[in-house]
Amino acid sequence: MPNYSASNIDVKRVNRINVIKTILAHDKISQPDLTHKLALSWPTVLQNVKDLIDLGLVEEVGAFASTGGRRARAFAPVRDAKACVGIDVTQNHISLVLVNIAGDLIKYTRMKSAFSMDDDYLTDLGKAVTKFVEASGYDIENIVSAGISLPGIINSSGKYILYSHVLKLENTPASAFTRHIPFKCNMINDANAAGFAEMYGQPEKKNAVYVSLSNSVGGSILSTGAFYLGDNLRAGEIGHNTLYPEGRTCYCGKSGCLDAYCSSKVLTQYSDGDLAQFFGKLKAGDKALRQVWHQYLVDLSYAINSLRMIFDCDVIIGGYVGGYLEEYQYELEKLVSERNTFGYDASYVKICRYKLEASAVGAAFAEIDNFIRQI
Ligand SMILES: [Zn+2]
Incomplete structure (x- = not known):
């Protein structure tokens, strides 16, 4: 940044x-x-x-x-003088990271846990965070705060969850969610957190659009080092850009949204919900999956080209699918290049540095950034 x-x-x-x-x-x-x-x-x-x-x-x-x-x-x-915890909560998993003030990832874990606002879930979350920090050997006194990444719209103070379709939350104060976590907590949208992680510690990078290809498609827009959030905090909801008018039905109820073509579910419907299995079969030469994958990349290239035309900056591809893209980068760049009005350059397409842990790491980095601003 x-x-x-x-x-x-x-x-x-x-x-x-x-x-x-x-x-x-x-x-x-x-x-x-x-x-x-x-x-x-x-x-x-x-x-x-x-x-x-x-x-x-x-x-x-x-x-x-x-x-x-x-x-x-x-x-x-003094790299370990202070540290922040990053917590990424999804519908079925919790990821925890510990990151020191220099941005080193000290510890990471991911566990299966079905989200609920029940006290049992929230108590277990608090216990898991405490146990995680204790197991790291890190002095609890030196933990500055915890950043919590969620799939939802968070207000600008990070203290209120305005809406989460995935977690079925509306107008929920963060304090109700974090009451068993023994640190000061702030919330951040999951795609914003992941985008922040990708850009953190790179002063030469000023602008980027981050695209998250997970169970749903999301994104974030970073402009001169800050998030562009829009008038209603909904900037970056690229999953609901219309890709094919009158196309497949999206989970939002509309037709033809990008989400219906580029979420990881588009691939995992052919592999029992397992993305690793999809890419395993693809690598083994499954012809039907090859066709599915090619069409997926074509659709993704349309979305990437649109983002490039609007924002004129790097487009970073992350999320579950982004974690597997390195091997197919050339194929994707070729498709993107064919659509580029201003030459054939596709080097602006970047594959994410962080895989599954991106949002948790970004939530922790955001806390470190807050801390540094207040020194
Ligand atoms: Zn939609």
Whole structure:
């Protein structure tokens, strides 16, 4: 994500945020490199570095060899000084991750658990989170907060679930959901979380559209490092873009939505609901599934081309199906390239870095980002 500008928050705070983010992006960085990357004077950088050392987030780690004159001082992040928990709740699973302040994934687990707002489910969720953190060996005192990713529309404060078709929730306060989790919690939409995970720690990347191909099709739009949410917090609901007017019926009740052509269910209906089995049979040369897969990629290429034409940025493909796409990237790029009005380039199509754990990781990264903004 790009460094912050000083449009809304004061210059001192922006400098603080950019100093810590730059140090966190390196294993070790010299004083000249740090001042050069930040384009700030050394006294300004030094004051911030001193404060960050006092907070236990940065340490001085000797000196870099210099080609002449004095050896340059060097600084490093204290990577495990703080950590955040990421929790991804779906209809039938819970994923948990622990991510440190430097963005390292410390621990990940995924368990089967059918969602419900019953106290039994919520108590078990709280116990699972506590046990997970304890098992990591991480000092519970250093856990800043937990980010919870959900398939639904979350209000801008992250404290209210406005609507979730999948979890059958409407106007539910987050506190009702998180009452057994022993950390401060914020909610985030699952596709936004996954998109955030894909972009995190890459200051050169400014804009991207993330497409989630799971049991339903969703997406998120990141513009100059922030989510574009739209007037009704529904931006990125690309699953309900019309692909074929009068086409297949979507679960939303309309006809021809992208979801009816590109959700993972389109594939798993041929493999007992098991996506790994679908790709296993495809690899083994099943001719009928080959045809299904080709049509799936054709339909996906239409959607990708539309997104590229509208947003003119990278299109990152994730979700359950995204986890299997690497092997078929060339085939997909060829189809996308054939539709490109402005040349044949399809290198803007990116396959996700994170697979099943994307939303949980993104929820944790969002918490780390919040923490860094408040240092
Ligand atoms: Zn629909």
